[in-house]
Amino acid sequence: MTLNPHLAPQAPGPANPPPALPPGGLRVVALGGIGEIGRNMTVFEYDGRLLVVDCGVLFPEDAQPGVDLILPDFRAIEDRLDDIEALVLTHGHEDHIGAVPFLLRMRPDLPVYGSRFTLALLAAKCREHRQRPALHEVREGERRDVGAFGLEFFAVNHSIPDALAVAIRTPAGVVLHTGDIKLDQLPLDGRLTDLAGFYRLGAEGVDLFLVDSTNAEVPGFVMPERDIGPVLDDVIRRVDQRVIVACFASHVHRVQQVLDVAAEHGRRVAFVGRSMARNMGIAAELGLLRMPEGLLVDLDEAAALPESKVVFVSTGSQGEPLSALSRMARGEHRQISIRAGDTVILASSMIPGNETAVFGVVNGLVRLGAHVVHQGNAKVHVSGHASAGELLYLYNAVRPSNVMPVHGEWKHLRANAELAVRTGVDPESVVIAEDGVVVDLVDGKARVSGRVGVGHVYVDGLSVGDVGESTLSDRLVLGEGGFIAITVAVDSTTGRAVSRPTVSGRGFSDDPKALDAAVALVEMELSRTEVEGITDTHRIAQAIRRVVGRWVAETYRRRPMIVPTVIPV
Amino acid sequence: MTLNPHLAPQAPGPANPPPALPPGGLRVVALGGIGEIGRNMTVFEYDGRLLVVDCGVLFPEDAQPGVDLILPDFRAIEDRLDDIEALVLTHGHEDHIGAVPFLLRMRPDLPVYGSRFTLALLAAKCREHRQRPALHEVREGERRDVGAFGLEFFAVNHSIPDALAVAIRTPAGVVLHTGDIKLDQLPLDGRLTDLAGFYRLGAEGVDLFLVDSTNAEVPGFVMPERDIGPVLDDVIRRVDQRVIVACFASHVHRVQQVLDVAAEHGRRVAFVGRSMARNMGIAAELGLLRMPEGLLVDLDEAAALPESKVVFVSTGSQGEPLSALSRMARGEHRQISIRAGDTVILASSMIPGNETAVFGVVNGLVRLGAHVVHQGNAKVHVSGHASAGELLYLYNAVRPSNVMPVHGEWKHLRANAELAVRTGVDPESVVIAEDGVVVDLVDGKARVSGRVGVGHVYVDGLSVGDVGESTLSDRLVLGEGGFIAITVAVDSTTGRAVSRPTVSGRGFSDDPKALDAAVALVEMELSRTEVEGITDTHRIAQAIRRVVGRWVAETYRRRPMIVPTVIPV
Missing domain, CATH: 3.40.50.10710 (Metallo-hydrolase/oxidoreductase)
Known part of the structure; x- marks a missing residue:
């Protein structure tokens, strides 16, 4: 019997609803993608209206067995779907577009903005879901006003063509979100990350800079x-x-x-x-x-x-x-x-x-x-994400007032925060805000104002959300030790067993006789419960679970799930 | 529903018993440790007598859930325990000594040879198993004759003190087994790998060289x-x-x-x-x-x-x-x-x-x-295994006639074999023999002569071997999808249900109503089997499994284990 390494995942902090957003303030909250790599989704709020950047999936780990995908947690916006002005997609990778069909189920007419290739990949995905989203193609250099949000798009270089960064202008200030980014100075398609644009925006003044953290721990530069x-x-x-x-x-x-x-x-x-x-x-x-x-x-x-x-x-x-x-x-x-x-x-x-x-x-x-x-014996791969050296270029171009590292686990976020500080950003103004942590940009200062609940939303087969932590915890127990099922029919008036109990295991042992000794044990326990006048099937089942559980722990030192079924006849 | 990545592991080749070993020949077979990293155990046979080098454990992977340890497969020697002259331990790591208590259960008086530190670690382990093995301390430079096997021990450098390589002399020739080895030229304890000894042995003539493959893919040298x-x-x-x-x-x-x-x-x-x-x-x-x-x-x-x-x-x-x-x-x-x-x-x-x-x-x-x-951001770790550069030194010192890469997965074995060939060993004389493959050294030539069955032997809790592939395969299914249990009591003469069927899932859904629709389905099926006069509980159970399995696949697109129990009353 080994204990599963994932039975005690790090619990997210408790929810702590933020106060009302002060007039003229901008609110930012990630429903996925910060504190983890995947399911990127960030929600911006200004004057009661929402803008969503990216809506991706996360692929499950060992701690989430049998799950196909993990979605961002839409709970924080599900009552405000009509407040959403638009969804902006930075590029076409699954961890940025994979959950769009699930958001569209809730709001089919949601306007979606993205580059040509990004939208083409999304359209192909949506066809499989029989959806026809409202697509709005944009290009680098272009500006679009979407409600209160003034959008401007910048070419960025990544491991997929046609990726964009997006600047979001509101009266609260200028926000720049890199999406996934690197600074290949010899890109195959000649489409350079628009560092000139970032310098220009930096001169205008960037109040909040959301920066890809994936490779912040890696020193130097990515090879072209x-x-x-x-x-x-x-x-x-x-x-x-x-x-x-x-x-x-x-x-x-x-x-x-x-x-x-x-x-x-x-x-x-x-x-x-x-x-x-x-x-x-x-x-x-x-x-x-x-x-x-x-x-x-x-x-x-x-x-x-x-x-x-x-x-x-x-x-x-x-x-x-x-x-x-x-x-x-x-x-x-x-x-x-x-x-x-x-x-x-x-x-x-x-x-x-x-x-x-x-x-x-x-x-x-x-x-x-x-x-x-492979990459272990030849230079056949380069990363799509900026290393520390490139991130320094970005910080020095943008010279942001406030920084929010995105796209990364804690170690990446912290490393990225340190880079920001080293380029001169005030440490007080670098906000590490994992999923659900609410950041308000008010009077030019970004500060944590609260926390909304962000959990894992699992897709397993056809359904979304019915597989939760309780089911996964059962799967982990079953996967480690299998189960032992004990079934017996009892007379519902006397509590007397009217069948021999069956004791069978799955995932427990290859030895067909492994559980033979448990049958007599269950019979003895049934005699006891009968003598004590116990007729409640639930109590009888509990008694069986206890004796079999103790027996298997002592005999085998294992912890299978014990599943007693007592049928009243 | 995702498929487990490990459901179809690479099957080992079929057993193919070797012919009798020609007189004067030496037979070598690994019962663990070749084609995998861990549970090292190699058996040498000369003139009907056996010598075992190392007896370690392997730690399980995801494909072996709930398992504590994996042992070498003793089947090939379990009928010949009295033929074993001795067990030689090269060093005290778990993958070299961890399975000794399990071998000692079968042969408590087995003489065990090893260095002082190795035996001290083994003794501590055996105390936990309430065993007092027959320990024979040896030192580098020492020679011991153990039956037909003339042993000589060499100091080697590794990530644990007091490691040894062992030469085995029989009339069939000279074998050198490195154990785990590297060539730190500035070891902390000043105890260098005895390259001089290897040169001397090489000059004498080494007929078969078993060489640690762990880092054969890594170019260069390990830092001191x-x-x-x-x-x-x-x-x-x-x-x-x-x-x-x-x-x-x-x-x-x-x-x-x-x-x-x-x-x-x-x-x-x-x-x-x-x-x-x-x-x-x-x-x-x-x-x-x-x-x-x-x-x-x-x-x-x-x-x-x-x-x-x-x-x-x-x-x-x-x-x-x-x-x-x-x-x-x-x-x-x-x-x-x-x-x-x-x-x-x-x-x-x-x-x-x-x-x-x-x-x-x-x-x-x-x-x-x-x-x-950590090693990703500072030089706080070096490997205990020779990189390619060091392995070249070893081959050039020993100049072996035949080579058998050990301790490694296929990629490591192949890389090590290539290094041997590059130093001038005849490619025909480099034998990659994964676990169970029998290699005979006859007239100075090492050739594959057959294959014995070597499977995974699992320790789970207190018992050894009762958890096998069938149990693990059930655990993988249960861990991915949980199970649905359907229980019903039927009149054994008429086949008529005498209780409402219960349908319950574990590891299937957090939604308490997820399986409600299946109850009516099972009842309909029970009516059908009753009408058809089916009274055999096994056939009724099969019918239930079929309808519920189909329903859950169509409704949820998942594959939980379906566990029907039909109780005759």
């Missing part, structure tokens, strides 16, 4: 995406067998470089995995991915080509068990079987928590004889 | 352990609040450096965690840890000292949920509460699979205001 091309070229030019490259399905520039190298070496390309094919189709259509005529082939054509004439571009870089790459590693992929001497390139990061799964895939591929290239 | 002292000094000298250092409880040299730095800065030291206090006590007693008089205080004394006058040395560096450090991070430790400005140093590696737990602890500490120093 462009530098990965030559590494891919160097690997692919040396081999004369199959090459499989796995990366994120939205990383257009990474895929672009694979395509370019493939073309250079006379190889055709096949996309493997539904999301990869879909997203690259959208990117090509919007002119964000250059695909030379005839380069692309379908999977069956590719499988028939000579091994030296093909590159597969696949999903599965995080070790997802159902992905094409995991199937290949297990020797179970229908069209692609790995042969000794094949090359697999994991052109991707390893998201914390996925290490075991990714290493499992790598070991499986190596066992089959593949040569596996 | 000694270089960590100045980093610790640099951190501790700057702070005037509490310092907590977490590291492995057997890492005597790491702890030594903490003690030295503490003494230098006038701080007393308290050990936190039972294994830390016990192991450091043993090390001090054997003269392996220098502890100045009066430096050590107990936890209550330490808690009463001024904050600038104490260093806590704690377990919990892997995020173990019950460890002192995890309790501190949750604000639940009885004696030590973290205050803003305290410093926590994780002077440790992060074992793959523990990332989420370790980051959870770091975030908890940072949230409480602690400054956390």
Whole structure:
């Protein structure tokens, strides 16, 4: 019996409703994304009206078994849906757009603002949910007034094309939200983060700066995406067998470089995995991915080509068990079987928590004889988030009065806060406000004013929210120790057992006789309860639970769930 | 509903019993530790007699929920226990000695050879199991004949004192097993890996070389352990609040450096965690840890000292949920509460699979205001295993005829094999033989001759082996989706329900009405089985499982375990 490492997660602080927002003040609260990496969603309030920036999902950890997705907690706005002026999306990653369909269920006519590629990805997602959201395309450099909120959009560089930062002007002051950002000075598409715009805004005066914290702990600068091309070229030019490259399905520039190298070496390309094919189709259509005529082939054509004439571009870089790459590693992929001497390139990061799964895939591929290239042995990945060195540039450009680190766990938020202070921001004006903590910008000062309840909202299968902490806690107990079910029918007037009790376990033991000794124990207890005149089935069940629980703890030193059922007949 | 990433682990190859070992040949088979990191155990056979090197445990992964430990699979030797001449232990880490008590249960009089510190740690472990093994202390440079096996021991450097490599001489040839090894050229205790001895043995001729693969993928050389002292000094000298250092409880040299730095800065030291206090006590007693008089205080004394006058040395560096450090991070430790400005140093590696737990602890500490120093932001850890550069030294010293990489997953084994080949070993003579694969050394050639069954043997609570793959597979299903139990009593002659069916779920939903609709469904099905004259409770149960399973899949798109119980009355 081991204890689950996650049974006592850090509880969020208690709710503490803030006072009314003073006239002329701006209120900011994150319903997700601060204190965690994922489900980004920040709500801004001015004069009774709301603006939402991003609405993403978080992928569950071991402590949340069986859950598909975790949504931001909409409770703080669910009674004020009509107050929302608009939803602004900074870019098209799942942790920024994945929960939009769930928000649209509550407010189908919500105006959604975003760049062309972002909205195209959202539209594809919404089609799967049979939704047709009201989309408003915006571009970098553009300004839009949305109710009381004056929006201005800035080009930023990230691991997906067409990302935006957004400035929000209200009489309370100027807010700048970076979204996810880095400062690649040689971006593949030439679209630089608009540092000039940030300097201009900084000169105008930025009252509150919300800054991506993901890589704040990492010193220095992220290498240009462009530098990965030559590494891919160097690997692919040396081999004369199959090459499989796995990366994120939205990383257009990474895929672009694979395509370019493939073309250079006379190889055709096949996309493997539904999301990869879909997203690259959208990117090509919007002119964000250059695909030379005839380069692309379908999977069956590719499988028939000579091994030296093909590159597969696949999903599965995080070790997802159902992905094409995991199937290949297990020797179970229908069209692609790995042969000794094949090359697999994991052109991707390893998201914390996925290490075991990714290493499992790598070991499986190596066992089959593949040569596996990954960020541990070659420069085949760069991050999409600004490192500390780049964040310093941002702070020095914007020179904000107040700073609120976003997008990160505590260690990232704290590291980002320290960077802000080192560039001269008053420590009093750097506010680490995890999910639910309410920050009010009043008279140019950002201060915590209270806290609203923000919990985890789970999507499991078709339903949202019915799986909660109690169900997850039961799953953790069941997953660790299984259960023992004891069933008996009793005469409801005398409390006498009218059947032999059945005692059976699942997830408890492979030994079919493991629970045999418990039957007599239950029978003895039933005699006792009968003698004592106990007829209440609930009390009889409790008595059974107690004796079986004690017996199993002493005999096996384990803690399965004990599930007694007493049927009155 | 998500699918568990581990439901389809890579199956080991089928068993294929080897032919009889030719006279004069030596047989080698790993019952653990090759193809995985942990539960190291290698069996050597010559002329019908067996020698075992190491007998460790493996700690379970997510795919093995609720399991405490995984043992080597003793099946291949359980009928031949009396053939075992001796067990040789290379060092005192759990993955090399942890399973010894389980082997001793089968063969209590088994002679055990090892160095002084290794045997002291084993003796402490065996006392907990109420065992008194037959211990034979050996030292580096020593030779012992154990039946047909001529043993010679060599000093090696690792992350625990007093580690040994062992040479095994039989008429079949000379075998050298490194155990866990690195080549720190400035070891804290001055005890260098005996490279001179390896050169001498190499000149004599090594027929088979078993080599630690753990860091074979890592280029270059491991930094000296000694270089960590100045980093610790640099951190501790700057702070005037509490310092907590977490590291492995057997890492005597790491702890030594903490003690030295503490003494230098006038701080007393308290050990936190039972294994830390016990192991450091043993090390001090054997003269392996220098502890100045009066430096050590107990936890209550330490808690009463001024904050600038104490260093806590704690377990919990892997995020173990019950460890002192995890309790501190949750604000639940009885004696030590973290205050803003305290410093926590994780002077440790992060074992793959523990990332989420370790980051959870770091975030908890940072949230409480602690400054956390770890290998990601300071040089406070070095590995105990030779990197590629060091392994090349070993191959060039030993110049083996045959090589068998040990201690590693496939990616490590393959990388180690490549290093052997690059130093000139014939690729045909480098044998990657995962657990159970039988390697015979005959006429100076090592070749695979067959395979014996090696599975995972689980310890869960008090029992060994009764939790198997079927139980784990049930736990995975239960942990992902919980279960729905349906119970009904039926008249055993007519098949008619004599109670209303109860339908209840655990780990399924927080909504108490989630399963209400299933009751009517079950009643309808019971009417149907009654009308069809079905009285067999097993068939009735199957019918119930089918309708409820289909209903829940359609309604919720989830796959809980469906557990029908039909009681005949």
